[in-house]
Amino acid sequence: MSGLLVAIYNPVCGDRTAKAFSEEHVLPLLSARGKTANKVIETESPEHAGQALLDAIQEVDAVEVTVVLASGDGTLHDIINHLANSGGTLPKINFAIIPCGTANALFSSLFPESATSAEPTARLQSVLAYLDEKQPKTLGLAAASVFPSSRSGTDGERRTLSAVVTSTALHASILHDSEALRKEIPGIERFKVAADRNSRKWYKGSVKLFPVHGEEAVQFYQPVLGTFVPHPDYSKGDGALNLEGPFSYFLSTVNVDRLEPAFCISPLASKIPSGNSSCEVVILRPMRDPEITADSAESRSVYVPKLWAAMGGAYQQGSHVDLKYGEAGKVQSEGEGLPVVEYLRCGGWEWKPDENDESSHLLCSDGEIIQVQLGGKVICTTHGHGYDDKFAVYC
Numbered sequence: 001m002s003g004l005l006v007a008i009y010n011p012v013c014g015d016r017t018a019k020a021f022s023e024e025h026v027l028p029l030l031s032a033r034g035k036t037a038n039k040v041i042e043t044e045s046p047e048h049a050g051q052a053l054l055d056a057i058q059e060v061d062a063v064e065v066t067v068v069l070a071s072g073d074g075t076l077h078d079i080i081n082h083l084a085n086s087g088g089t090l091p092k093i094n095f096a097i098i099p100c101g102t103a104n105a106l107f108s109s110l111f112p113e114s115a116t117s118a119e120p121t122a123r124l125q126s127v128l129a130y131l132d133e134k135q136p137k138t139l140g141l142a143a144a145s146v147f148p149s150s151r152s153g154t155d156g157e158r159r160t161l162s163a164v165v166t167s168t169a170l171h172a173s174i175l176h177d178s179e180a181l182r183k184e185i186p187g188i189e190r191f192k193v194a195a196d197r198n199s200r201k202w203y204k205g206s207v208k209l210f211p212v213h214g215e216e217a218v219q220f221y222q223p224v225l226g227t228f229v230p231h232p233d234y235s236k237g238d239g240a241l242n243l244e245g246p247f248s249y250f251l252s253t254v255n256v257d258r259l260e261p262a263f264c265i266s267p268l269a270s271k272i273p274s275g276n277s278s279c280e281v282v283i284l285r286p287m288r289d290p291e292i293t294a295d296s297a298e299s300r301s302v303y304v305p306k307l308w309a310a311m312g313g314a315y316q317q318g319s320h321v322d323l324k325y326g327e328a329g330k331v332q333s334e335g336e337g338l339p340v341v342e343y344l345r346c347g348g349w350e351w352k353p354d355e356n357d358e359s360s361h362l363l364c365s366d367g368e369i370i371q372v373q374l375g376g377k378v379i380c381t382t383h384g385h386g387y388d389d390k391f392a393v394y395c
Protein backbone atom coordinates (compact mmCIF):
# COMPACT_ATOMS: atom_id res chain seq x y z
CA MET A 1 0.00 0.00 0.00
CA SER A 2 1.48 3.35 -0.95
CA GLY A 3 1.15 6.79 -2.45
CA LEU A 4 1.24 7.19 -6.20
CA LEU A 5 2.14 10.14 -8.44
CA VAL A 6 0.99 9.90 -12.04
CA ALA A 7 1.46 12.53 -14.76
CA ILE A 8 -1.06 12.42 -17.61
CA TYR A 9 -1.30 14.58 -20.69
CA ASN A 10 -3.73 14.59 -23.61
CA PRO A 11 -1.72 15.38 -26.78
CA VAL A 12 -4.80 16.30 -28.86
CA CYS A 13 -6.70 18.63 -26.53
CA GLY A 14 -6.93 22.39 -27.06
CA ASP A 15 -4.10 23.72 -29.24
CA ARG A 16 -2.19 20.42 -28.88
CA THR A 17 0.52 21.82 -26.60
CA ALA A 18 -0.05 19.52 -23.59
CA LYS A 19 2.80 17.14 -24.47
CA ALA A 20 5.37 19.89 -25.03
CA PHE A 21 4.22 21.82 -21.94
CA SER A 22 4.41 18.71 -19.76
CA GLU A 23 7.91 17.84 -20.98
CA GLU A 24 9.26 21.40 -20.86
CA HIS A 25 7.60 22.70 -17.69
CA VAL A 26 5.63 20.20 -15.61
CA LEU A 27 8.00 17.23 -15.30
CA PRO A 28 11.08 19.50 -14.76
CA LEU A 29 9.21 21.39 -12.03
CA LEU A 30 8.29 18.15 -10.28
CA SER A 31 11.92 16.94 -10.36
CA ALA A 32 13.23 20.31 -9.22
CA ARG A 33 11.01 19.91 -6.15
CA GLY A 34 12.13 16.33 -5.50
CA LYS A 35 9.11 14.52 -6.95
CA THR A 36 9.26 11.83 -9.61
CA ALA A 37 6.15 10.60 -11.34
CA ASN A 38 5.72 6.83 -10.93
CA LYS A 39 4.14 6.86 -14.39
CA VAL A 40 3.87 9.32 -17.26
CA ILE A 41 0.87 8.63 -19.47
CA GLU A 42 0.23 10.13 -22.91
CA THR A 43 -3.47 9.49 -23.63
CA GLU A 44 -4.12 7.43 -26.75
CA SER A 45 -7.91 7.51 -26.75
CA PRO A 46 -10.79 8.80 -24.59
CA GLU A 47 -10.76 5.61 -22.46
CA HIS A 48 -7.00 5.27 -22.19
CA ALA A 49 -6.21 7.74 -19.37
CA GLY A 50 -8.73 6.24 -16.94
CA GLN A 51 -7.69 2.63 -17.61
CA ALA A 52 -3.94 3.38 -17.45
CA LEU A 53 -4.47 5.19 -14.14
CA LEU A 54 -6.57 2.33 -12.79
CA ASP A 55 -3.83 -0.16 -13.76
CA ALA A 56 -1.22 2.00 -11.99
CA ILE A 57 -3.39 2.21 -8.85
CA GLN A 58 -3.95 -1.56 -8.76
CA GLU A 59 -0.29 -2.35 -9.44
CA VAL A 60 0.87 -0.70 -6.21
CA ASP A 61 -2.42 -0.93 -4.25
CA ALA A 62 -2.26 2.84 -3.84
CA VAL A 63 -4.18 4.53 -1.02
CA GLU A 64 -3.40 8.15 -1.89
CA VAL A 65 -3.10 9.14 -5.53
CA THR A 66 -1.95 12.40 -7.08
CA VAL A 67 -2.63 12.94 -10.76
CA VAL A 68 -0.85 15.81 -12.48
CA LEU A 69 -3.14 16.30 -15.46
CA ALA A 70 -2.39 18.46 -18.51
CA SER A 71 -5.63 18.60 -20.48
CA GLY A 72 -9.04 20.25 -20.68
CA ASP A 73 -12.14 19.40 -18.68
CA GLY A 74 -13.08 16.52 -20.97
CA THR A 75 -10.08 14.37 -20.06
CA LEU A 76 -10.74 14.94 -16.34
CA HIS A 77 -14.33 13.86 -17.01
CA ASP A 78 -13.15 10.72 -18.84
CA ILE A 79 -10.87 9.75 -15.95
CA ILE A 80 -13.48 10.30 -13.23
CA ASN A 81 -16.11 8.33 -15.14
CA HIS A 82 -13.79 5.48 -16.03
CA LEU A 83 -12.69 5.07 -12.41
CA ALA A 84 -16.26 5.39 -11.09
CA ASN A 85 -17.51 2.76 -13.56
CA SER A 86 -14.70 0.34 -12.70
CA GLY A 87 -16.76 -1.02 -9.84
CA GLY A 88 -13.91 -1.41 -7.32
CA THR A 89 -13.17 0.60 -4.19
CA LEU A 90 -11.24 3.69 -5.16
CA PRO A 91 -8.53 5.48 -3.22
CA LYS A 92 -8.80 9.24 -2.82
CA ILE A 93 -7.59 10.90 -6.02
CA ASN A 94 -6.19 14.42 -5.92
CA PHE A 95 -5.69 16.26 -9.20
CA ALA A 96 -3.20 19.01 -9.97
CA ILE A 97 -4.59 20.41 -13.22
CA ILE A 98 -2.74 22.21 -15.99
CA PRO A 99 -5.01 24.06 -18.44
CA CYS A 100 -4.18 22.72 -21.89
CA GLY A 101 -7.72 22.28 -23.25
CA THR A 102 -9.96 24.64 -25.17
CA ALA A 103 -12.07 26.13 -22.38
CA ASN A 104 -10.48 24.86 -19.14
CA ALA A 105 -13.54 25.68 -17.05
CA LEU A 106 -12.32 24.17 -13.78
CA PHE A 107 -8.87 25.78 -13.88
CA SER A 108 -10.34 29.15 -14.98
CA SER A 109 -12.77 29.07 -12.06
CA LEU A 110 -10.14 28.12 -9.48
CA PHE A 111 -7.48 30.51 -10.82
CA PRO A 112 -9.36 33.25 -12.73
CA GLU A 113 -6.38 35.58 -12.89
CA SER A 114 -3.89 32.96 -14.03
CA ALA A 115 -6.31 31.67 -16.67
CA THR A 116 -5.76 34.70 -18.90
CA SER A 117 -1.99 34.89 -18.52
CA ALA A 118 0.39 33.54 -21.18
CA GLU A 119 3.17 32.96 -18.60
CA PRO A 120 4.04 29.26 -18.13
CA THR A 121 4.02 29.78 -14.34
CA ALA A 122 0.38 30.86 -14.50
CA ARG A 123 -0.56 27.45 -15.88
CA LEU A 124 1.38 25.74 -13.09
CA GLN A 125 -0.64 27.18 -10.19
CA SER A 126 -2.42 23.94 -9.31
CA VAL A 127 0.84 21.96 -9.53
CA LEU A 128 2.48 24.53 -7.24
CA ALA A 129 -0.39 24.17 -4.77
CA TYR A 130 0.33 20.42 -4.71
CA LEU A 131 4.07 20.95 -4.28
CA ASP A 132 3.40 23.49 -1.50
CA GLU A 133 1.30 20.81 0.25
CA LYS A 134 -1.90 22.82 0.21
CA GLN A 135 -5.05 20.95 1.23
CA PRO A 136 -6.85 19.78 -1.94
CA LYS A 137 -10.45 20.94 -2.40
CA THR A 138 -13.06 18.21 -2.74
CA LEU A 139 -14.84 18.17 -6.09
CA GLY A 140 -18.64 18.06 -5.86
CA LEU A 141 -19.97 15.84 -8.65
CA ALA A 142 -23.31 15.84 -10.45
CA ALA A 143 -24.53 12.36 -11.41
CA ALA A 144 -26.90 12.40 -14.38
CA SER A 145 -28.84 9.21 -15.02
CA VAL A 146 -30.18 8.90 -18.54
CA PHE A 147 -33.28 6.70 -18.79
CA PRO A 148 -34.29 5.28 -22.18
CA SER A 149 -37.97 5.70 -21.45
CA SER A 150 -39.75 7.63 -18.74
CA ARG A 151 -41.93 4.55 -18.22
CA SER A 152 -39.30 1.79 -18.11
CA GLY A 153 -38.00 2.23 -14.54
CA THR A 154 -34.22 1.88 -14.31
CA ASP A 155 -33.82 -0.67 -17.17
CA GLY A 156 -31.12 0.52 -19.57
CA GLU A 157 -30.15 3.46 -17.35
CA ARG A 158 -26.82 5.06 -18.16
CA ARG A 159 -25.05 7.31 -15.64
CA THR A 160 -22.51 10.04 -16.25
CA LEU A 161 -20.65 12.08 -13.63
CA SER A 162 -19.92 15.76 -14.32
CA ALA A 163 -17.26 17.75 -12.51
CA VAL A 164 -18.11 21.00 -14.31
CA VAL A 165 -21.30 21.21 -16.35
CA THR A 166 -24.41 19.22 -17.21
CA SER A 167 -26.68 20.84 -19.77
CA THR A 168 -29.37 20.44 -22.37
CA ALA A 169 -30.94 22.93 -24.83
CA LEU A 170 -28.67 25.58 -26.41
CA HIS A 171 -25.50 24.75 -24.49
CA ALA A 172 -25.71 21.05 -25.41
CA SER A 173 -26.37 21.98 -29.07
CA ILE A 174 -23.35 24.30 -29.05
CA LEU A 175 -21.05 21.60 -27.65
CA HIS A 176 -22.48 19.06 -30.07
CA ASP A 177 -21.98 21.26 -33.14
CA SER A 178 -18.66 22.76 -32.08
CA GLU A 179 -16.98 19.33 -31.98
CA ALA A 180 -17.28 19.18 -35.79
CA LEU A 181 -15.47 22.56 -35.94
CA ARG A 182 -12.56 21.49 -33.69
CA LYS A 183 -9.99 21.06 -36.51
CA GLU A 184 -11.07 24.19 -38.36
CA ILE A 185 -11.29 26.43 -35.24
CA PRO A 186 -9.14 25.02 -32.39
CA GLY A 187 -9.92 27.87 -29.93
CA ILE A 188 -13.01 28.98 -28.02
CA GLU A 189 -14.28 30.93 -31.07
CA ARG A 190 -15.84 27.70 -32.31
CA PHE A 191 -18.38 27.90 -29.46
CA LYS A 192 -19.58 31.29 -30.77
CA VAL A 193 -19.94 29.98 -34.31
CA ALA A 194 -21.99 27.04 -33.04
CA ALA A 195 -24.07 29.36 -30.82
CA ASP A 196 -24.98 31.51 -33.81
CA ARG A 197 -26.17 28.48 -35.75
CA ASN A 198 -28.52 27.47 -32.92
CA SER A 199 -29.78 30.84 -31.70
CA ARG A 200 -33.30 30.44 -33.06
CA LYS A 201 -33.91 27.02 -31.53
CA TRP A 202 -36.29 26.62 -28.61
CA TYR A 203 -36.30 23.31 -26.80
CA LYS A 204 -39.53 21.74 -25.69
CA GLY A 205 -39.73 19.78 -22.48
CA SER A 206 -40.36 20.09 -18.77
CA VAL A 207 -38.11 20.36 -15.75
CA LYS A 208 -38.38 19.45 -12.09
CA LEU A 209 -35.88 20.93 -9.66
CA PHE A 210 -35.24 19.36 -6.26
CA PRO A 211 -33.95 21.12 -3.13
CA VAL A 212 -30.41 20.75 -1.82
CA HIS A 213 -30.32 17.73 0.53
CA GLY A 214 -31.67 18.80 3.93
CA GLU A 215 -33.11 22.11 2.67
CA GLU A 216 -36.79 23.08 2.60
CA ALA A 217 -37.10 24.44 -0.94
CA VAL A 218 -35.33 25.16 -4.20
CA GLN A 219 -33.63 28.56 -3.94
CA PHE A 220 -33.72 31.18 -6.63
CA TYR A 221 -31.72 34.36 -7.01
CA GLN A 222 -33.73 37.51 -6.58
CA PRO A 223 -31.79 40.34 -8.31
CA VAL A 224 -33.60 43.12 -6.45
CA LEU A 225 -32.54 41.64 -3.10
CA GLY A 226 -29.16 40.44 -4.35
CA THR A 227 -29.64 37.11 -2.60
CA PHE A 228 -31.20 33.66 -2.85
CA VAL A 229 -34.74 33.13 -1.55
CA PRO A 230 -36.98 30.04 -1.50
CA HIS A 231 -38.81 29.77 -4.84
CA PRO A 232 -42.48 30.68 -4.28
CA ASP A 233 -43.66 28.00 -6.75
CA TYR A 234 -41.78 25.18 -5.04
CA SER A 235 -44.32 22.52 -4.12
CA LYS A 236 -43.69 20.74 -0.82
CA GLY A 237 -46.24 18.11 -1.88
CA ASP A 238 -44.31 17.25 -5.08
CA GLY A 239 -40.95 17.87 -3.41
CA ALA A 240 -40.08 19.77 -6.58
CA LEU A 241 -40.30 23.01 -8.49
CA ASN A 242 -41.97 22.30 -11.84
CA LEU A 243 -41.04 24.43 -14.85
CA GLU A 244 -42.60 24.10 -18.28
CA GLY A 245 -40.80 24.91 -21.54
CA PRO A 246 -39.99 25.87 -24.12
CA PHE A 247 -36.45 26.48 -22.96
CA SER A 248 -33.74 28.38 -24.76
CA TYR A 249 -31.02 27.63 -22.23
CA PHE A 250 -30.72 25.03 -19.48
CA LEU A 251 -27.37 24.58 -17.79
CA SER A 252 -26.25 23.27 -14.43
CA THR A 253 -22.77 23.65 -12.96
CA VAL A 254 -20.77 22.27 -10.05
CA ASN A 255 -17.36 23.51 -8.83
CA VAL A 256 -17.20 26.36 -11.35
CA ASP A 257 -18.49 29.88 -11.87
CA ARG A 258 -17.34 30.04 -15.52
CA LEU A 259 -16.99 27.79 -18.53
CA GLU A 260 -14.18 29.79 -20.17
CA PRO A 261 -11.83 32.36 -18.60
CA ALA A 262 -14.29 35.19 -19.41
CA PHE A 263 -17.63 33.37 -19.71
CA CYS A 264 -18.94 33.62 -16.16
CA ILE A 265 -22.28 31.86 -16.55
CA SER A 266 -22.85 30.86 -12.89
CA PRO A 267 -21.16 33.76 -11.08
CA LEU A 268 -23.00 33.27 -7.81
CA ALA A 269 -21.12 30.02 -7.22
CA SER A 270 -18.19 32.23 -6.21
CA LYS A 271 -20.05 35.40 -5.11
CA ILE A 272 -22.48 33.60 -2.77
CA PRO A 273 -20.77 30.24 -2.19
CA SER A 274 -22.66 27.16 -1.01
CA GLY A 275 -21.69 23.61 0.06
CA ASN A 276 -20.58 20.86 -2.29
CA SER A 277 -23.86 18.99 -2.74
CA SER A 278 -25.63 21.63 -4.78
CA CYS A 279 -25.70 22.85 -8.34
CA GLU A 280 -26.21 26.23 -9.93
CA VAL A 281 -28.89 26.13 -12.60
CA VAL A 282 -29.18 28.84 -15.24
CA ILE A 283 -32.34 28.86 -17.34
CA LEU A 284 -33.75 31.03 -20.12
CA ARG A 285 -37.41 30.49 -21.01
CA PRO A 286 -38.54 32.79 -23.84
CA MET A 287 -42.21 32.65 -22.92
CA ARG A 288 -41.42 34.65 -19.75
CA ASP A 289 -40.63 37.61 -21.99
CA PRO A 290 -43.61 40.01 -21.85
CA GLU A 291 -43.06 40.80 -25.54
CA ILE A 292 -43.66 37.19 -26.53
CA THR A 293 -47.13 35.70 -26.52
CA ALA A 294 -46.75 32.65 -28.76
CA ASP A 295 -44.09 30.27 -30.05
CA SER A 296 -43.74 31.40 -33.66
CA ALA A 297 -40.92 32.04 -36.12
CA GLU A 298 -41.36 35.77 -35.52
CA SER A 299 -41.17 35.37 -31.72
CA ARG A 300 -37.98 33.34 -32.08
CA SER A 301 -36.42 36.21 -34.04
CA VAL A 302 -37.61 38.74 -31.45
CA TYR A 303 -35.98 36.65 -28.71
CA VAL A 304 -32.51 36.30 -30.36
CA PRO A 305 -31.15 39.70 -29.20
CA LYS A 306 -32.44 39.00 -25.69
CA LEU A 307 -30.65 35.67 -25.67
CA TRP A 308 -27.45 37.47 -26.75
CA ALA A 309 -28.00 40.14 -24.07
CA ALA A 310 -28.05 37.38 -21.46
CA MET A 311 -25.04 35.57 -22.94
CA GLY A 312 -23.24 38.93 -23.25
CA GLY A 313 -23.84 39.53 -19.54
CA ALA A 314 -22.06 36.27 -18.79
CA TYR A 315 -19.02 37.73 -20.61
CA GLN A 316 -19.30 40.88 -18.43
CA GLN A 317 -18.46 39.33 -15.05
CA GLY A 318 -21.79 37.51 -14.93
CA SER A 319 -24.01 40.59 -15.04
CA HIS A 320 -26.75 38.59 -16.81
CA VAL A 321 -28.07 37.45 -13.43
CA ASP A 322 -29.27 41.00 -12.76
CA LEU A 323 -31.06 41.59 -16.07
CA LYS A 324 -34.79 42.28 -15.91
CA TYR A 325 -37.66 42.72 -18.34
CA GLY A 326 -38.76 46.35 -18.38
CA GLU A 327 -41.72 47.83 -20.22
CA ALA A 328 -42.76 45.86 -23.34
CA GLY A 329 -40.09 43.28 -22.65
CA LYS A 330 -37.08 45.61 -22.93
CA VAL A 331 -34.04 43.97 -21.35
CA GLN A 332 -32.44 46.26 -18.75
CA SER A 333 -30.06 46.05 -15.85
CA GLU A 334 -31.62 48.83 -13.76
CA GLY A 335 -35.01 49.09 -12.04
CA GLU A 336 -37.52 46.41 -11.17
CA GLY A 337 -39.01 43.68 -13.31
CA LEU A 338 -39.12 39.95 -13.93
CA PRO A 339 -35.57 38.48 -14.02
CA VAL A 340 -34.61 37.55 -17.60
CA VAL A 341 -32.45 34.69 -16.34
CA GLU A 342 -33.82 32.18 -13.88
CA TYR A 343 -30.85 31.43 -11.62
CA LEU A 344 -31.56 28.58 -9.22
CA ARG A 345 -29.64 26.67 -6.60
CA CYS A 346 -30.76 23.10 -6.06
CA GLY A 347 -29.68 19.56 -5.19
CA GLY A 348 -30.69 18.09 -8.54
CA TRP A 349 -33.15 18.14 -11.39
CA GLU A 350 -35.10 16.13 -13.93
CA TRP A 351 -35.20 17.00 -17.63
CA LYS A 352 -38.02 15.43 -19.61
CA PRO A 353 -37.71 16.33 -23.30
CA ASP A 354 -40.85 16.58 -25.38
CA GLU A 355 -41.11 13.34 -27.38
CA ASN A 356 -41.77 15.32 -30.56
CA ASP A 357 -38.76 17.60 -30.23
CA GLU A 358 -35.61 15.74 -31.25
CA SER A 359 -33.32 18.69 -30.55
CA SER A 360 -34.20 18.69 -26.84
CA HIS A 361 -32.82 15.14 -26.51
CA LEU A 362 -29.14 16.15 -26.30
CA LEU A 363 -27.37 16.08 -22.94
CA CYS A 364 -23.92 17.56 -22.38
CA SER A 365 -21.79 16.30 -19.48
CA ASP A 366 -18.47 18.19 -19.30
CA GLY A 367 -18.43 18.36 -23.10
CA GLU A 368 -19.41 14.71 -23.66
CA ILE A 369 -22.62 14.59 -25.69
CA ILE A 370 -25.20 11.95 -24.87
CA GLN A 371 -28.28 11.38 -26.99
CA VAL A 372 -31.35 10.80 -24.82
CA GLN A 373 -33.68 8.32 -26.52
CA LEU A 374 -37.03 9.61 -27.70
CA GLY A 375 -39.35 9.15 -24.74
CA GLY A 376 -36.42 9.11 -22.31
CA LYS A 377 -35.46 11.50 -19.54
CA VAL A 378 -32.52 12.62 -17.39
CA ILE A 379 -32.33 12.78 -13.60
CA CYS A 380 -29.34 14.61 -12.19
CA THR A 381 -28.31 14.69 -8.53
CA THR A 382 -25.43 16.15 -6.57
CA HIS A 383 -26.05 14.02 -3.47
CA GLY A 384 -25.85 10.33 -2.56
CA HIS A 385 -24.07 9.11 -5.70
CA GLY A 386 -21.22 7.59 -3.69
CA TYR A 387 -18.42 9.86 -4.96
CA ASP A 388 -18.86 12.79 -2.57
CA ASP A 389 -15.29 12.74 -1.29
CA LYS A 390 -13.32 10.62 -3.74
CA PHE A 391 -11.95 13.35 -6.01
CA ALA A 392 -10.24 16.61 -5.12
CA VAL A 393 -8.21 19.33 -6.81
CA TYR A 394 -5.23 21.35 -5.65
CA CYS A 395 -5.88 25.09 -5.65
Ligand SMILES: Nc1ncnc2c1ncn2[C@@H]1O[C@H](COP(=O)(O)OP(=O)(O)OP(=O)(O)O)[C@@H](O)[C@H]1O
Binds near residue numbers: 047074
Ligand atom coordinates in the same frame (compact mmCIF):
# COMPACT_ATOMS: atom_id res chain seq x y z
N1 LIG B 1 -5.20 10.42 -27.80
C1 LIG B 1 -6.46 10.84 -27.97
N2 LIG B 1 -7.01 10.86 -29.20
C2 LIG B 1 -8.24 11.35 -29.40
N3 LIG B 1 -9.01 11.85 -28.41
C3 LIG B 1 -8.51 11.84 -27.17
C4 LIG B 1 -7.21 11.34 -26.88
N4 LIG B 1 -7.00 11.50 -25.56
C5 LIG B 1 -8.11 12.05 -25.03
N5 LIG B 1 -9.01 12.27 -25.98
C6 LIG B 1 -10.29 12.97 -25.93
O1 LIG B 1 -10.02 14.32 -26.28
C7 LIG B 1 -11.15 15.10 -25.93
C8 LIG B 1 -10.78 16.54 -25.70
O2 LIG B 1 -10.04 16.64 -24.51
P1 LIG B 1 -10.32 17.76 -23.44
O3 LIG B 1 -11.75 17.91 -23.18
O4 LIG B 1 -9.43 17.47 -22.28
O5 LIG B 1 -9.85 19.05 -24.19
P2 LIG B 1 -10.68 20.20 -24.88
O6 LIG B 1 -12.01 19.70 -25.34
O7 LIG B 1 -9.79 20.81 -25.88
O8 LIG B 1 -10.85 21.21 -23.67
P3 LIG B 1 -12.10 21.65 -22.75
O9 LIG B 1 -12.83 20.39 -22.36
O10 LIG B 1 -11.46 22.33 -21.58
O11 LIG B 1 -12.88 22.57 -23.61
C9 LIG B 1 -11.75 14.41 -24.74
O12 LIG B 1 -13.09 14.12 -25.01
C10 LIG B 1 -10.95 13.13 -24.60
O13 LIG B 1 -11.80 12.03 -24.37
